[in-house]
Amino acid sequence: MERYARNFNSISREEQEKIMNLKVAIVGLGGLGGYVLENLVRLGVKSFNLIDRDVFEESNLNRQILSTEKTLGLKKAEEAYRRAKEIDSSVQAKVFSAELDDNREDMLEGVDIVVDCLDSIAGRLKLETLCHKLNLTLVHGAIRGYYGQVTVSSPQNRCLRMIYKDLRKDNESLGNLPMTCMVTASFQVNLLLKAILYNEIVRDLILIDVKNMEIERLKIQ
Amino acid sequence: MISVEVRLFATFREGRQNKYFLELDDGTTVLDVLNLLNINPEEASIILINGKNVDVTKVLSNGDVLSLFPPVGGG
Numbered sequence: 001m002e003r004y005a006r007n008f009n010s011i012s013r014e015e016q017e018k019i020m021n022l023k024v025a026i027v028g029l030g031g032l033g034g035y036v037l038e039n040l041v042r043l044g045v046k047s048f049n050l051i052d053r054d055v056f057e058e059s060n061l062n063r064q065i066l067s068t069e070k071t072l073g074l075k076k077a078e079e080a081y082r083r084a085k086e087i088d089s090s091v092q093a094k095v096f097s098a099e100l101d102d103n104r105e106d107m108l109e110g111v112d113i114v115v116d117c118l119d120s121i122a123g124r125l126k127l128e129t130l131c132h133k134l135n136l137t138l139v140h141g142a143i144r145g146y147y148g149q150v151t152v153s154s155p156q157n158r159c160l161r162m163i164y165k166d167l168r169k170d171n172e173s174l175g176n177l178p179m180t181c182m183v184t185a186s187f188q189v190n191l192l193l194k195a196i197l198y199n200e201i202v203r204d205l206i207l208i209d210v211k212n213m214e215i216e217r218l219k220i221q
Numbered sequence: 222m223i224s225v226e227v228r229l230f231a232t233f234r235e236g237r238q239n240k241y242f243l244e245l246d247d248g249t250t251v252l253d254v255l256n257l258l259n260i261n262p263e264e265a266s267i268i269l270i271n272g273k274n275v276d277v278t279k280v281l282s283n284g285d286v287l288s289l290f291p292p293v294g295g296g
Binding site: 167171207 | 230231232234235239263264266267269272288290291292293294295296
């Protein structure tokens with residue numbers, strides 16, 4: 001347990017055991033997913049389903065921690081597994097270098113919780129549908145420019161449809177900044193811990209404004 | 222005339238203020254405010270008045286707080 005000495009006592013030994021027995025699916029291993037993985041492996045998660053259809057491109061280098069000049073052209077999901085193993089050789093993962101669709105139950109089979117790190121609204125709505133079929137809790141995160149948002153879509157409260165309505169596009173011209181990725185991913189991991197350790201499902205949409213350093217919580221009805 | 226507070230969130234803040242205090246004619250709708258702030262109504266995913274979901278046809282009342290959110294979808 002020396003590896004986790006600095007997790008204690010903010011995290012109890014019992015909680016650490018729980019974390020080490022978790023199986024987490026990370027869907028999308030780009031800006032958000034890379035940092036979510038980094039956080040979770042260092043916290044002590046040992047088992048993952050890692051899902052991303054893409055390979056690294058040059059435009060990922062501004063923010064995606066798994067991308068380096070050496071990993072350009074490599075599959076994101078495979079590179080994620082390699083990075084996780086580099087930190088902790090006992091990590092095990094099922095790797096899917098394919099697109100998630102709402103009929104791909106196999107991609108989420110056996111996991112305790114799912115983290116939404118996708119980069120499109122349409123993909124997120126498909127993921128929520130799949131999680132609903134499988135009765136899984138989904139920790140949502142999304143960013144654009146200086147702005148991020150997180151919330152939890154639980155079996156009792158499927159909120160992504162309420163957030164996005166029937167809109168499928170956002171203002172892509174504002175890009176994706178690294179600070180926003182890191183903060184938003186860290187909040188997602190915190191929401192995951194609350195759900196797993198304390199059974200606390202955060203229902204508010206938490207809005208992160210990195211530019212003005214403001215965080216606001218919004219009730220979604 | 223009515224006084225309304227408008228709060229903008231996320232990417233709607235780019236090139237605009239975070240908050241506006243507006244004096245508006247009676248009968249002003251959410252759609253009128255969107256037009257005034259040069260926001261495409263199709264880009265407003267969540268529209269709240271005093272914390273409750275409304276649509277763009279809703280007529281504003283004195284003292285209302287109107288909150289506008291865009292969809293945020295990157296990762």
